[in-house]
Amino acid sequence: MDYILETKQLTKQYGRLTALNQLDLSIKKGMVFGLLGPNGSGKTTTLGMILDVIKPNSGSYEWFGKAPHADSRKKIGAILETPCFYPYLSAERNLQIIAKIKECPTSRIDHVLKEVGLFERKNDSFKTYSLGMKQRLAIASALLADPPVMILDEPTNGLDPQGIVEIREIIQQIAATGKTIVLASHLLDEVQKVCTDFCVLRKGEKLYQGSVEEALSDQKTIEVAASDLSSLAQLLENLEGVKKIEKLPESLSLTTDPSITTEQINAYLFEHGITASLLAKKGGSLEKQFLKILNEND
Numbered sequence: 001m002d003y004i005l006e007t008k009q010l011t012k013q014y015g016r017l018t019a020l021n022q023l024d025l026s027i028k029k030g031m032v033f034g035l036l037g038p039n040g041s042g043k044t045t046t047l048g049m050i051l052d053v054i055k056p057n058s059g060s061y062e063w064f065g066k067a068p069h070a071d072s073r074k075k076i077g078a079i080l081e082t083p084c085f086y087p088y089l090s091a092e093r094n095l096q097i098i099a100k101i102k103e104c105p106t107s108r109i110d111h112v113l114k115e116v117g118l119f120e121r122k123n124d125s126f127k128t129y130s131l132g133m134k135q136r137l138a139i140a141s142a143l144l145a146d147p148p149v150m151i152l153d154e155p156t157n158g159l160d161p162q163g164i165v166e167i168r169e170i171i172q173q174i175a176a177t178g179k180t181i182v183l184a185s186h187l188l189d190e191v192q193k194v195c196t197d198f199c200v201l202r203k204g205e206k207l208y209q210g211s212v213e214e215a216l217s218d219q220k221t222i223e224v225a226a227s228d229l230s231s232l233a234q235l236l237e238n239l240e241g242v243k244k245i246e247k248l249p250e251s252l253s254l255t256t257d258p259s260i261t262t263e264q265i266n267a268y269l270f271e272h273g274i275t276a277s278l279l280a281k282k283g284g285s286l287e288k289q290f291l292k293i294l295n296e297n298d
């Protein structure tokens, strides 16, 4: 069984409110899995339950193919809330204390500080850190024990665009080392950029689970322009593999079979005496797909 995490019918109620309803999730090794959903949809509740800090009302989950136990928890690095660091101590000293608590060697401290880009600032006290640096130190502390799984709850919350890019790059680097990452976010763009797979939660219900690539494949288009757009459109209507032509102000947007290449389109137009002034692939956006998922479930 190559699932790192499987949840079965995981349910959490707070009084009459169902925060999470019968959630089935399966997360494979190496995935960067995004839990996507608006505020209050049950993301933190889910992470809390799989980290054994929130008790489910019903349902179960397995880590590494087994019922959770103390040993499996050690293989998971998590940031659920901003961890408490000592404000007057340096980043390095803070990590030494955490290493002691977690009973893991201090020999990885320099390495994890480099991984999150704080090595040069390791002697500065925590209170002098920016929000982005604090968040990166939190990731460093979760990496200390070199866990194969990382869980991050809204890792870019409150950060500026630069800080968001830095965290995103760190997550991508961590994923490249083969770790499995589970990340909660309400940002479509973040999930699209860093995740391989995702699920959509709304009011505690899972509406969708799939790979990001698949979700985007429906959305991919090719943009074409030439001096005479209407004759261009007429010509392209007859090209096999072109499924839909949408007229934009200065170009056409084609929805095509995935097998069709821009080279083929170019050659076809050239054969028919048209020179394209623009021919470009456009990646899809998760936003369109997300709205479609929400609409289908209304």
Ligand SMILES: Nc1ncnc2c1ncn2[C@@H]1O[C@H](COP(=O)(O)OP(=O)(O)OP(=O)(O)O)[C@@H](O)[C@H]1O
Pocket (backbone or CB within 6 Å): 014, 017, 018, 019, 037, 038, 039, 040, 041, 042, 043, 044, 045, 046, 186
């Ligand atoms: N301790 C609690 N007591 C009562 N209700 C709670 C508690 N914790 C969460 N809830 C409720 O459960 C639902 C899910 O909350 P949760 O924090 O999991 O959402 P979330 O998706 O993480 O939201 P956000 O994006 O705002 O972090 C919400 O309606 C919330 O009000």
Ligand SMILES: [Mg+2]
Pocket (backbone or CB within 6 Å): 043, 044, 045, 153
């Ligand atoms: Mg939350």
